[in-house]
Amino acid sequence: MRAREEHEFRQFVEERLVRLRRSAYLLCGDMHSADDVVSATLGKLYRQWRRVARLEHPDSYLRRMLITTYLDERRRPWRRERPTDAVPEPEPVPAADVVDRVTLLRLLDRLPPRRRAVLVLRFFEDLSVEQTAEALGCAPGTVKAHTHQGLAELRAMLSPQAQAVNTLGMEER
Amino acid sequence: MNLRESMHAAAQDAPLEESTVRLDQIVARQRRASATRRAGITGIALAAALSASLTVPALLDGDGQTLDTPSAADPPSAGDPPSAAAPPPAAAPPLQLTAAEVVDLLQGRGPRGSAIGYIDLNPRRFPDGDPCVLAPGAIPGRDGAPAPEDTCTRVEQDGKSAWVRRWGHSPQHRPSIAADITVTQIFIPDVALLPPGRQDVVITLANAPILPPGTDLRHRPVKLGPPLEVPDSEIAKLIVTLDGDPN
Numbered sequence: 001m002r003a004r005e006e007h008e009f010r011q012f013v014e015e016r017l018v019r020l021r022r023s024a025y026l027l028c029g030d031m032h033s034a035d036d037v038v039s040a041t042l043g044k045l046y047r048q049w050r051r052v053a054r055l056e057h058p059d060s061y062l063r064r065m066l067i068t069t070y071l072d073e074r075r076r077p078w079r080r081e082r083p084t085d086a087v088p089e090p091e092p093v094p095a096a097d098v099v100d101r102v103t104l105l106r107l108l109d110r111l112p113p114r115r116r117a118v119l120v121l122r123f124f125e126d127l128s129v130e131q132t133a134e135a136l137g138c139a140p141g142t143v144k145a146h147t148h149q150g151l152a153e154l155r156a157m158l159s160p161q162a163q164a165v166n167t168l169g170m171e172e173r
Numbered sequence: 174m175n176l177r178e179s180m181h182a183a184a185q186d187a188p189l190e191e192s193t194v195r196l197d198q199i200v201a202r203q204r205r206a207s208a209t210r211r212a213g214i215t216g217i218a219l220a221a222a223l224s225a226s227l228t229v230p231a232l233l234d235g236d237g238q239t240l241d242t243p244s245a246a247d248p249p250s251a252g253d254p255p256s257a258a259a260p261p262p263a264a265a266p267p268l269q270l271t272a273a274e275v276v277d278l279l280q281g282r283g284p285r286g287s288a289i290g291y292i293d294l295n296p297r298r299f300p301d302g303d304p305c306v307l308a309p310g311a312i313p314g315r316d317g318a319p320a321p322e323d324t325c326t327r328v329e330q331d332g333k334s335a336w337v338r339r340w341g342h343s344p345q346h347r348p349s350i351a352a353d354i355t356v357t358q359i360f361i362p363d364v365a366l367l368p369p370g371r372q373d374v375v376i377t378l379a380n381a382p383i384l385p386p387g388t389d390l391r392h393r394p395v396k397l398g399p400p401l402e403v404p405d406s407e408i409a410k411l412i413v414t415l416d417g418d419p420n
């Protein structure tokens with residue numbers, strides 16, 4: 001990569017790094033894993049930079065890279081769930097309109113990685129069904145199904161009071 | 174619960190202060206990986222050029238039997254990856270080897286082994302004369318034929334002699350071999366080195382690995398060493414040493 005291209009790469013990344021880390025944080029649930037995923041994504045981006053720099057929407061490509069890296073990371077053997085004797089009892093979630101960070105991450109942690117990614121893209125990145133499908137490399141119908149199931153699972157995890165108070169923000173657009 | 178607002182609030186609340194994302198390290202790592210990939214591509218191209226060069230003429234062992242030949246691969250062509258010919262990020266200083274060090278390396282010893290991409294000694298028959306002279310009908314840089322950029326010298330010492338051919342990248346004739354690759358081939362006739370008797374041998378040194386065509390570079394870590402230099406004066410000592418010490 002030439003010096004000018006590298007300069008452009010650095011500039012592109014620096015302008016988006018905070019947002020990228022926030023997205024990764026919502027996906028991974030902790031900052032160390034998020035930074036690992038971001039670093040791996042940026043490594044891939046560097047290798048593809050000549051091609052990405054010519055794209056009309058490089059941000060979409062970057063987002064897709066982040067999601068792919070996250071999903072790949074979650075597939076690694078040491079990330080897989082381990083069987084236990086006792087089934088953990090989920091703790092009730094308080095009835096608040098905006099739940100705190102720890103609670104939200106605890107809820108998201110109970111979702112399968114792909115479903116979690118759909119919710120982060122739809123509700124944090126504010127992507128449409130089509131844009132989310134493009135980022136995940138799947139059909140729009142799959143995104144709709146994941147969104148529906150993800151929201152249903154989150155609702156089921158919430159305490160009865162919380163479900164009654166407000167589900168408006170969780171409705172599909 | 175308002176999921177959208179909760180997500181934005183959680184993202185705002187993310188502990189971003191202590192970042193382990195080091196852009197400089199990412200760039201440096203990718204640069205190294207790029208150089209490694211380039212060396213690997215070069216290694217394969219080099220193997221194609223080298224194996225072809227060693228198969229001319231037919232390989233014969235000491236008893237006149239045909240040896241197993243390396244698979245003759247297509248010679249480098251303009252269609253090979255262009256990155257292979259790109260210059261490295263930083264030029265490494267050349268590594269000068271003495272005759273004793275070459276002997277050590279041939280025997281798998283010596284502290285400089287890790288810096289050598291490829292070293293080999295093969296019993297091979299080769300045509301008499303200057304290896305830089307293009308044979309009638311041969312195409313420069315193809316099938317082991319010399320390119321105009323190659324340099325050849327004749328070394329003589331104590332009644333022994335050898336031809337030394339130094340070659341590598343040729344923009345026109347070997348575009349697939351990187352510009353920072355150095356290959357030294359020493360053609361030594363009639364050496365009492367290997368049983369069952371005296372044989373011609375070819376010693377090949379390169380600062381890049383020479384990989385079999387078809388090697389999967391994703392699973393094959395390779396590196397490009399510093400350019401190798403073996404002065405003619407050391408080669409003169411080498412040919413005497415080899416002939417005088419069959420062990």
